[in-house]
Amino acid sequence: MTALPLVDLARIREHAGTQHRAFEELAYLLAWDLEGLEDDTEIERRGTPDGGIEFSCVPTGKGRGGRWAWQAKYLFRFDGSAFSQMTKSVIRALDGTPDLERYIFVLPKDRTTTGLRKWETAVKQWTREAHKRQMTVDFEFRGESQLLTALTNDRHAGAIRYFFDEHFLTEEFF
Numbered sequence: 001m002t003a004l005p006l007v008d009l010a011r012i013r014e015h016a017g018t019q020h021r022a023f024e025e026l027a028y029l030l031a032w033d034l035e036g037l038e039d040d041t042e043i044e045r046r047g048t049p050d051g052g053i054e055f056s057c058v059p060t061g062k063g064r065g066g067r068w069a070w071q072a073k074y075l076f077r078f079d080g081s082a083f084s085q086m087t088k089s090v091i092r093a094l095d096g097t098p099d100l101e102r103y104i105f106v107l108p109k110d111r112t113t114t115g116l117r118k119w120e121t122a123v124k125q126w127t128r129e130a131h132k133r134q135m136t137v138d139f140e141f142r143g144e145s146q147l148l149t150a151l152t153n154d155r156h157a158g159a160i161r162y163f164f165d166e167h168f169l170t171e172e173f174f
Contacts, residue, residue: 007151009108009144010076012163020074022163026147027072027106028055029159033150034142035059035068035104052092058099064136066101069093073107078115083122090126094133102138110143 015022031043043057056069071089075082086105093103103126111119123139130137151160157168 006166007148007160007164009147012108013165015163023074023106023108024054024072026151026159026163027070027142029156030147030150031055031070033153033156034106034146037062051096052089052094053097056097063101067097067099068102068104069097069100070104070106073105075107076109078109078111078118083118086122087126090139091129094126094130094135094137098133098135100130100135100137102140104140104142106142106147108144108147110145111141 009023012019012022012026015025028043028045031037032039032041037043037057037059041057041059043055045055046053052071053069054072056067058065058067062068071086071093073082073085073089075085090103093100119141126139127137150156152168154168160166160168
């Protein structure tokens with residue numbers, strides 16, 4: 001049995017000076033597991049300004065052949081401010097990435113019932129924005145539960161140590 005570390009996303013270690021940047025890097029490291037991508041899939045990391053996209057790829061043999069993009073937001077509340085930030089990112093991504101097929105938000109918190117209703121309303125708005133640009137984009141969400149599931153794969157033991165100063169005892173260790 002693998003000993004699970006104490007991983008509190010609200011207490012992620014700073015990277016490049018901020019917890020927000022640390023969360024972006026963690027989301028990038030976990031993207032292959034979150035989406036079931038082949039290990040050799042090349043994901044392009046963007047710097048700042050990122051045009052509404054932290055990182056993206058065109059995966060081979062998946063989807064409709066368009067670009068998959070992720071936007072990490074280190075937000076813990078699903079309030080008006082959060083959705084305003086997400087909408088700004090969506091608009092920038094739609095305007096700057098004409099081959100966008102999937103847009104995945106990664107947040108360190110799971111949605112409440114109210115948060116889910118707000119999410120569904122926002123997705124309708126974002127879908128209309130995509131259609132105005134003759135685009136079909138799937139908007140998806142990855143929260144704390146998906147992040148923790150991916151993070152506790154043996155291969156992320158180093159990330160757990162780096163970002164949370166915790167030890168993860170892998171199957172290989174046992």
